[in-house]
Amino acid sequence: MSEPRWLTPDQAEVWAKYRRLRRELQRAQDQQLQQDSGLSAADYALLAPLSESADGVLRARELGAEVGWERSRLSHQISRMEKRGLVTREACADDARGSMVRLTEKGREAIEAAAPAHADNVRRLVFDPLTPDEMRVFGDVLDRILGAVERNAG
Amino acid sequence: MSEPRWLTPDQAEVWAKYRRLRRELQRAQDQQLQQDSGLSAADYALLAPLSESADGVLRARELGAEVGWERSRLSHQISRMEKRGLVTREACADDARGSMVRLTEKGREAIEAAAPAHADNVRRLVFDPLTPDEMRVFGDVLDRILGAVERNAG
């Protein structure tokens, strides 16, 4: 603590690569989604769990947990998507505080049209370049770092 | 193309982990930076290359290339940082279109105060959990995916 340990040159290089990948991969995905289907990554993130749920309805709390978003962010995004007719809001029968988010027909068409090309893009850019061994270790690496981040957040 | 290939369950799991890591790690870094030094990740991203350059001055074009940002994003962020006294803008002697970005004394103090804790955080969350082998493979994985993304962007 009194004596800061800097990153080694190898570590700095890997860290720079990670930041670059995060940026470039995000950009590639945003572009592909926007061009092929007119959806943003935020749209897709919410439509995907909705389309996989029973009747295309999820409680906002559940949807937020699925995607790992804060309530405020989720609420804003739902408002924007509601305005474009992708989802609707409904009252929650069990809990008068709650609100349910329902996929519209238009929303279902949008996600079903977008999903194949999106999956293909992920597979092509992320997984096709990796050997089975690399993919296994990659998964382990993600687990270890995630563990550290979550212990950190407490 | 006519027949979409979906992700295998293993791939879907790794992909979900990647997205989660991207989100959680970003959040951890934002919080740490903001709390310890009052800087945002965007501030830090620009201050770091500036502080390492001769005299703390870089042409906007160079700074943009360093961080991989578009011109518009860079210009907006510089405006915000200028307003807070972290950097100043100057005319470019070589090229009348250009503009130079100069670190202020306040900007240098901010980055120098923030850097050790930031580096420590990266090391602790990302590299300490990895074995040397894992880190080596991780670097290879990033290279391969980056290669695919860049071939994709053309």
Add this chain to the structure above:
DNA sequence: ACCAGGTTGTTGACATGTCACCGACTTCGT
């Protein structure tokens, strides 16, 4: 010298994300 085409930086409009806060409701201990 000239000008068509590329480069550089900025701007305004808009989309997205964060923060602090609120109002309504539920939960839980008493």
Add this chain to the structure above:
DNA sequence: ACGAAGTCGGTGACATGTCAACAACCTGGT
């Protein structure tokens, strides 16, 4: 039954990122 504390979703203000368009400038071929 009651109230304190927690949960849930929403809102407004603001920070950040994207996009299209623009003005000014440089560059290269002619």
